[in-house]
Amino acid sequence: MTRVAVLGSGSWGTAFSIVLADAGASVSLWARRPELSSAIAAAGENSAYLPGVPVPPSVVPTADVAEALDGAEVVVLAVPAQTLRSNLEQFAPVLPSSAVLLSLAKGIELHSCKRMSEVVAETTGAPPERIAVLTGPNLAREIASRQPSASVVACADEEVAERLQDVVRTPWFRPYTNSDVVGCELAGAIKNVIALAVGMAAGMGLGDNAKASLVTRGLAETARLGSRLGANPLTFAGLAGLGDLVATCYSPLSRNRSIGERLGQGAALAEAVASLSQTAEGVKSAESVLELASLHEVDMPIAEQVVRVVRDGASPREAVEALMTRSAKPEL
Ligand SMILES: NC(=O)c1ccc[n+]([C@@H]2O[C@H](COP(=O)([O-])OP(=O)(O)OC[C@H]3O[C@@H](n4cnc5c(N)ncnc54)[C@H](O)[C@@H]3O)[C@@H](O)[C@H]2O)c1
Numbered sequence: 301m302t303r304v305a306v307l308g309s310g311s312w313g314t315a316f317s318i319v320l321a322d323a324g325a326s327v328s329l330w331a332r333r334p335e336l337s338s339a340i341a342a343a344g345e346n347s348a349y350l351p352g353v354p355v356p357p358s359v360v361p362t363a364d365v366a367e368a369l370d371g372a373e374v375v376v377l378a379v380p381a382q383t384l385r386s387n388l389e390q391f392a393p394v395l396p397s398s399a400v401l402l403s404l405a406k407g408i409e410l411h412s413c414k415r416m417s418e419v420v421a422e423t424t425g426a427p428p429e430r431i432a433v434l435t436g437p438n439l440a441r442e443i444a445s446r447q448p449s450a451s452v453v454a455c456a457d458e459e460v461a462e463r464l465q466d467v468v469r470t471p472w473f474r475p476y477t478n479s480d481v482v483g484c485e486l487a488g489a490i491k492n493v494i495a496l497a498v499g500m501a502a503g504m505g506l507g508d509n510a511k512a513s514l515v516t517r518g519l520a521e522t523a524r525l526g527s528r529l530g531a532n533p534l535t536f537a538g539l540a541g542l543g544d545l546v547a548t549c550y551s552p553l554s555r556n557r558s559i560g561e562r563l564g565q566g567a568a569l570a571e572a573v574a575s576l577s578q579t580a581e582g583v584k585s586a587e588s589v590l591e592l593a594s595l596h597e598v599d600m601p602i603a604e605q606v607v608r609v610v611r612d613g614a615s616p617r618e619a620v621e622a623l624m625t626r627s628a629k630p631e632l
């Protein structure tokens with residue numbers, strides 16, 4: 301039985317601990333706040349993030365990170381992208397030296413513009429064969445309800461990816477392997493930015509043509525940056541790319557899409573973010589994505605307009621106008 305520590309007891313950390321338990325792993329689930337781990341232990345559910353979803357008794361909640369990590373062969377990182385670095389710096393003294401570190405976060409670090417696997421490598425010194433990423437169309441609430449879903453486990457070392465595939469596979473959660481860590485991480489982070497744009501379009505009452513145009517051109521700009529950074533272009537047509545983009549842009553369960561929708565209806569950013577009280581990575585990653593694109597001289601007009609709205613206070617209507625009046629271009 302594989303011993304797995306899940307660090308982060310939000311929606312995805314909790315839902316993923318259910319996947320792991322169903323797959324037969326022994327799971328400890330760490331929460332930063334002791335009151336949250338006590339509440340999960342007492343109620344047998346995480347009512348703050350996934351009310352009504354039983355957490356199996358084989359998942360052991362704890363607020364003691366050393367206890368969570370004791371003997372862990374796989375460490376799942378389910379904290380927000382912008383706190384991962386400080387979390388890992390805090391965990392470092394008790395991280396098992398041979399454990400595989402599996403990142404679930406879909407974001408790009410602000411200012412450094414680093415992907416999560418780069419943050420993991422920098423803070424822990426782990427080599428690429430000990431760092432992996434799980435991504436794909438995986439809305440936590442659906443996964444926690446054991447609705448069928450496919451996913452991707454990416455690692456530079458294919459044998460490690462295959463081992464993780466076995467550790468997380470259930471009859472309702474189907475992971476594929478991929479060795480393109482760069483492409484998988486970029487796809488996961490950028491789809492949140494595009495979902496903000498699609499949400500804005502929905503909130504403004506724009507039609508399906510507008511939304512489909514944003515999804516398609518959003519994928520084009522994601523692939524353009526990915527190719528420049530050495531990703532496999534085919535990754536963007538797969539689960540990490542198109543799959544997650546569609547799930548996030550069209551699901552009312554997506555936090556990024558929901559925030560975009562509120563912005564499109566005229567809410568201020570602070571109001572839209574406060575109404576959610578959960579992580580919506582695209583709000584901060586939009587800026588990092590745009591900075592990364594600009595460092596590599598890649599044109600990302602949708603990300604640029606999302607930044608104009610969430611950082612600079614432009615209205616969604618001004619953003620649409622700016623996109624529609626750009627100079628004419630070939631599609632490919
Ligand atoms: N929820 C989903 O459907 C889903 C699916 C796939 C990937 N993800 C990704 O997983 C990551 C985690 O998201 P989530 O959905 O679980 O978010 P969430 O908002 O539901 O939970 C985040 C958790 O992190 C904790 N947290 C906040 N600040 C922290 C800090 N400084 N140190 C440690 N913990 C802190 C919160 O208390 C909470 O328990 C994100 O990158 C997200 O994009 C989410």
Ligand SMILES: O=P(O)(O)OC[C@H](O)CO
Nearest residue numbers: 436437438439554555556
């Ligand atoms: O709720 P969101 O917008 O963070 O999206 C959740 C997942 O990433 C969907 O795969």
